[in-house]
Amino acid sequence: METIHIAIADDHELIISGLKTLLKPYPHINIQGTYTNARQLLEGLSFYQPDVLVLDLLLPDQSGKDITPGITTQYPNIKILILTSIDTPAMVTTMLRRGCKGYLLKGSGSGTLVSAIEAVYRGEEYIEIALREQLLQNVIRYKNQAQDMVIPELTQREKEVLELIAKEYTTKEIAEKLFISYRTAENHRCNLIQKLDVKNTVGLVKVAIQAGLLNNE
Amino acid sequence: METIHIAIADDHELIISGLKTLLKPYPHINIQGTYTNARQLLEGLSFYQPDVLVLDLLLPDQSGKDITPGITTQYPNIKILILTSIDTPAMVTTMLRRGCKGYLLKGSGSGTLVSAIEAVYRGEEYIEIALREQLLQNVIRYKNQAQDMVIPELTQREKEVLELIAKEYTTKEIAEKLFISYRTAENHRCNLIQKLDVKNTVGLVKVAIQAGLLNNE
DNA sequence: CCAAAAATAAGGGGAAACCCTCACTACAAA
């Protein structure tokens, strides 16, 4: 098996030595360097680039969150694996969007850590199982009330008109598309504004988007 | 094992009979009724409420998407299990937010269907594995480009104006709020429309939302 | 069948948006 060179950045010496012990039984994982703050880490990276960087988010000088974008742009080949105790969905998405390949919670078993290192080394993504579930729930639950109350008040025709408005059609174009007169389309528009209690077309679009009217096609 | 009473709504007779055959080997699942359109379904539900409703999104008269909110509010005890061929993350989240308990793709094995029915009956959630993965990827990837690519073409002032437009301010109100003349605000608006290559204010709002300009505060 | 809701259509007036062009200032970079 190919040797994977890794670096570790964590502000606690104890955790670093713990990781060293944890990874000792796996000879294909070579710890190339360990760092206890962001400055050291960045300096170290300029000399040796590991395959995988195991990074804590809480560092004494600069947070791992802030230095990540710089690292991923400067060293695109380094796969960053976050190892932290912060378990909020918001932090997970933020870090993944900033280019991290993996996200682990402290307290995972040694097998999990090794699997994660191997996975991100292969270019895959590795996110703690529990976090994946939390992320999903987050997506699903978010804003449930607002959108299911407003839209059912609309008639079929009004929904059609609203959808077209949200697709940047003018009243005239809507009328032609639906084979109704300009006046009728205009009426639907005004009724929508009143029913949904918004100021203008802009408000209509926001409601339409929130209600998921633009998902079809 | 307790008997689970289910109803099926799908516009294809073939699929209904297929499901019947599929579920025959499972005596604890009792098909209470089958419907091929939304009207029949709603009428049927007023007489017998199944434990689980297996629902297709494409019905001849009204889409399953539209009748779902009504069903969940009127019959909160009915667990809705979507069975469709629409596999977009957007549709999955929309339906789940509208109160569905499960989302399956046509083409799943019979075992999957039974597991899903049992799961939602127990009050759990059941989402097709492949879709879960897609949803996650969607959360992670999406919004990264839009946020960091499109908007940087705009100047600071233009971003401010765009934000206010998306908050339903008129040009006049924007001018007052930013202490600039009506003409200047109008110019910014026109420049935005050209820069972002949209037709009108509606397009601007969509871009603003996608770019996450409305999330701050 | 009858009442209610939905969809259709229209008049008219005022406001806002849209789309050019032009012009001046400030400020920073080449």
Place this chain on the structure above:
DNA sequence: TTTGTAGTGAGGGTTTCCCCTTATTTTTGG
């Protein structure tokens, strides 16, 4: 110094939106 960009301001004209009212036809549900 010149060039470029951002921000500001304005003229003038066309289109679209907004809001009110009224009214007929069609569809739907009890």
